[in-house]
Structure formats: C-alpha cells, structure tokens
Amino acid sequence: MIRNPLEAILNSNKREEKTMSKPVVATTSLAGCFGCHMSLLDIDERILTLIELVEFNKSPVDDIKTFTKAVDIGLIEGGVCNSENVEVLKSFRKHCKILVSVGECAIMGGLPALRNGIPVEECLHEAYIGGPTVQLNKDGIMPNDDELPMLLDKVYPCHEIVKIDYFLPGCPPRADLIWDALVALVTGDPMKLPYEVVKFD
Amino acid sequence: MSNLIKFKIDGKECMAEAGKFIVDAAADNGIYIPTLCNMKGVKPKGACRICSVRINGRLMTSCTTPVADGMEIESNSTDIQDLRKSIIELLFVSGNHFCPACEKSGNCELQALAYRYQMMVPRYPYEFPMKPVDASSPRIIKDQNRCIFCKRCIKTIKDETGRSYFVFRNRGHKLEVVLDEEMGKTINSATAHLAMENCPVGSILVKEKGFDTPIGKRKYDKEPIGSDIKL
Ligand code: SF4
Ligand code: SF4
Ligand code: SF4
Ligand code: FES
Numbered sequence: 001m002i003r004n005p006l007e008a009i010l011n012s013n014k015r016e017e018k019t020m021s022k023p024v025v026a027t028t029s030l031a032g033c034f035g036c037h038m039s040l041l042d043i044d045e046r047i048l049t050l051i052e053l054v055e056f057n058k059s060p061v062d063d064i065k066t067f068t069k070a071v072d073i074g075l076i077e078g079g080v081c082n083s084e085n086v087e088v089l090k091s092f093r094k095h096c097k098i099l100v101s102v103g104e105c106a107i108m109g110g111l112p113a114l115r116n117g118i119p120v121e122e123c124l125h126e127a128y129i130g131g132p133t134v135q136l137n138k139d140g141i142m143p144n145d146d147e148l149p150m151l152l153d154k155v156y157p158c159h160e161i162v163k164i165d166y167f168l169p170g171c172p173p174r175a176d177l178i179w180d181a182l183v184a185l186v187t188g189d190p191m192k193l194p195y196e197v198v199k200f201d
Numbered sequence: 202m203s204n205l206i207k208f209k210i211d212g213k214e215c216m217a218e219a220g221k222f223i224v225d226a227a228a229d230n231g232i233y234i235p236t237l238c239n240m241k242g243v244k245p246k247g248a249c250r251i252c253s254v255r256i257n258g259r260l261m262t263s264c265t266t267p268v269a270d271g272m273e274i275e276s277n278s279t280d281i282q283d284l285r286k287s288i289i290e291l292l293f294v295s296g297n298h299f300c301p302a303c304e305k306s307g308n309c310e311l312q313a314l315a316y317r318y319q320m321m322v323p324r325y326p327y328e329f330p331m332k333p334v335d336a337s338s339p340r341i342i343k344d345q346n347r348c349i350f351c352k353r354c355i356k357t358i359k360d361e362t363g364r365s366y367f368v369f370r371n372r373g374h375k376l377e378v379v380l381d382e383e384m385g386k387t388i389n390s391a392t393a394h395l396a397m398e399n400c401p402v403g404s405i406l407v408k409e410k411g412f413d414t415p416i417g418k419r420k421y422d423k424e425p426i427g428s429d430i431k432l
C-alpha cells in the first residue's frame with residue numbers, strides 16, 4: 001500500500017532506476033543572502049526524499065563548482081549585480097533545461113536593488129569613503145583589483161538578463177513552496193499554489 | 202421594498218437598491234469586485250480602475266457606476282481578470298515595492314491583490330524610479346516609493362477645519378502626494394494612526410511602529426482579500 005504521494009514518486013523512481021537516470025538539479029546564489037538556499041534546506045526530513053529523487057550538480061549544496069553534465073532544473077537565488085553574476089546566470093541558462101527564479105532578489109532585485117537609481121559612483125563613495133561607518137580608509141582607496149567583478153549600473157532581475165521559466169516569490173520562498181515546485185517539476189504534475197505559501201516576504 | 206432592482210453579474214441574478222454603486226451592490230449579493238482607491242463611506246473617485254467591469258461592451262469602473270435595472274455586468278471573464286492583474290503589475294513596476302522590508306507587508310491591499318491574482322512576476326520591466334522618503338514630521342514617515350496616488354489620505358485625513366493633511370504636488374511624472382509640511386509638525390497620534398490605516402499601501406507610516414504582528418497573523422496571510430464578501 002502506498003501511504004503518501006512521495007513514496008509513490010520514490011517507488012516509481014526506484015523501479016525505473018535502471019533505465020532512467022535521476023533528474024539533475026543545479027543551484028546558485030547570485031546577489032542573494034543564501035536565505036533562499038536555507039529555505040530549501042528547511043524542507044526538513046523531506047531532504048532525504050529529495051536526494052533520492054534528484055541528483056545535484058553545480059551547487060553550493062554539494063560544493064560542485066562547475067557543470068559536469070546537462071542539468072534539468074536550475075534554481076537561481078539572487079539578482080544580477082555584477083559581471084560575474086551575468087556570466088554565472090548565462091552559463092546556468094546554457095546548461096539547464098528549466099531555470100527557476102527563487103525569491104524576491106532573483107525576481108525583482110530584492111534588497112540589493114535598493115541602490116538602483118543611485119549612481120554606482122555614489123554607492124561606492126558611500127561604502128568606502130564617505131559613509132558614517134567608514135573609519136580605516138584614510139587614503140580613500142576604492143576596491144580596484146582586476147580580479148574583482150565589475151559592478152553593474154543597477155541590480156537586474158534575472159529574467160531581464162536571460163529567459164526564466166518559473167518564478168517562486170518570497171523572501172525567502174516558503175520551504176513548502178520550493179518543495180512543491182521541485183516535486184511538480186520532477187514529476188511533471190501541475191504545481192500546487194496554496195494561498196498561504198505564495199508570499200512576497 | 203419598492204426600490205429594489207434586478208440586474209445580473211456574470212449571468213447571476215442579483216438584486217439591490219436602485220442607485221447603489223456596482224461594487225457595493227455586488228457585495229450585497231456575495232460577489233467580490235476588487236477595489237483599491239475606493240473606500241467605504243467616501244465619495245468614489247475612480248482613480249485606479251482595478252474595479253473595471255464590462256457593461257454593454259464598455260469597460261466602466263464599478264465603484265463610480267450606479268447599478269441600473271436590467272443591467273448585465275461582466276466581471277470575472279478572463280480578459281477583465283487579466284486587465285486587473287496588469288494594473289497591479291504596473292503599480293508594482295512603476296514604484297519601488299520591496300515587500301520584504303515594508304512595514305505594511307501582510308496588511309497591504311496592493312500586495313493582497315497581487316496574491317489574489319497570483320502575480321508571480323510582473324510582465325513589465327521594473328522602472329526603479331528614484332523617489333524620496335520624507336521623515337520630517339515627528340509622527341509620520343511619507344515613503345513616496347510606495348504611493349499609488351489613490352487619494353484616500355487626501356480625502357479622509359483632515360483637521361477640525363476640514364483642511365487635508367495630505368496634498369498633491371507637481372504634475373505628470375513628478376506627481377507626488379505629500380504631507381503638508383506645517384500640518385505634519387502638529388499632526389496628533391490618533392490622526393497619524395488613522396492615516397496609516399487608511400493608506401492601502403505602506404506609503405504612510407507612523408514612526409516607531411511596524412512589524413508588530415508576526416508573519417502568519419497579519420490580515421492577508423491566510424485569507425485572500427475579499428474573503429469577507431460572501432452570502
Ligand atoms: S530573496 Fe530574501 S532570502 Fe532570498 S536571497 Fe534575497 S534576501 Fe535572501
Ligand atoms: S506597499 Fe505593499 S506592495 Fe508596496 S512594498 Fe509595501 S507591502 Fe509591498
Ligand atoms: S499616501 Fe497612501 S493613501 Fe495617500 S495617495 Fe498615496 S497610496 Fe493613497
Ligand atoms: S476602486 Fe474603482 S477605480 Fe479604484
């Protein structure tokens with residue numbers, strides 16, 4: 001007897017294991033705070049089901065740094081604030097069949113986008129020279145190492161840089177929403193969107 | 202009663218007193234039509250158009266249009282729903298709505314409408330306009346990033362002589378609803394709280410107030426806006 005839908009997924013997965021490989025998931029944090037990743041971990045014991053259900057590729061979750069195969073689902077946390085974010089996001093688009101913007105930052109820039117509308121120069125000046133908490137930068141040095149990514153003129157929502165297929169609002173999105181979305185994407189079932197789990201904060 | 206008239210909303214037979222505005226007549230019949238600029242007890246102004254319905258092939262704002270005998274009103278068709286959703290989306294992209302950091306989050310009517318219409322992402326590009334925050338009054342913060350120009354504050358927040366605390370300034374793209382500088386200095390606590398309450402969004406905030414209701418217990422955490430309207 002099958003007690004819950006998850007076991008059904010697991011069982012069907014086990015049966016097909018020999019012929020079918022598991023869906024592959026990759027995740028990244030662009031201009032985000034890792035809160036969305038924390039929310040993914042917040043699915044509690046379902047995490048055990050998740051690792052049965054999918055395989056992780058490039059992701060901070062398993063510390064795989066580069067794509068090693070084609071990915072089915074890419075989860076993007078954070079908006080796009082610098083040149084490195086653009087590169088990472090584009091490489092996710094290239095390697096992932098489905099891209100999901102996870103959280104307010106990915107969807108609309110989030111708190112980092114509070115700087116949008118203020119010239120970058122002014123932001124840097126405030127952060128490194130003029131701001132009330134700046135104390136030890138007597139020579140007024142701005143970070144200028146070639147290795148550092150360039151700041152963009154503003155923080156961009158991910159879908160203004162590449163095509164994004166799905167959006168999961170929230171700051172962070174509720175763990176239940178991330179879970180439901182992942183299960184829906186893996187099983188192909190329609191996504192449930194109960195009122196209480198789709199929130200902007 | 203003799204002045205009861207009959208009309209239809211999306212094919213459903215309804216009854217109401219003649220002369221009532223369509224939104225109110227609909228509510229009397231258990232039908233929710235979304236509103237944003239409209240407020241009970243205040244003369245409607247038809248500013249936001251979220252309450253649009255179709256009558257005789259024409260879109261009309263149901264908060265300003267009185268119901269008439271035999272009227273056939275279309276409200277929940279797909280294209281009207283989408284029009285309402287697009288108005289919500291426009292309001293989000295034309296201001297700066299950082300809900301996670303907003304004191305009104307969970308109690309905000311604009312956000313609640315976005316939830317009800319399942320806005321996952323606006324279809325329009327974000328404008329990120331530069332807007333000021335005025336914290337010069339001892340009691341009130343007026344955050345222009347979130348103002349949707351509904352005029353609810355202008356119409357309802359007045360002193361004993363009938364003067365509005367809030368006024369329009371500038372025109373066109375520079376239009377603002379501001380707290381009158383002089384009156385802002387002396388606004389009392391009760392009036393300030395009423396102003397915050399009457400503002401549908403988080404554009405009027407009472408100083409030292411915010412985030413006092415835990416997530417899960419706020420007005421629109423569990424039930425969509427309009428849930429109170431049923432038979
Ligand atoms: S949406 Fe919220 S939780 Fe997610 S990265 Fe942005 S700030 Fe952090
Ligand atoms: S006013 Fe409403 S929509 Fe705007 S940021 Fe605040 S909660 Fe969000
Ligand atoms: S401050 Fe609030 S009530 Fe006044 S016009 Fe703006 S949104 Fe409306
Ligand atoms: S509620 Fe009718 S126009 Fe705003």
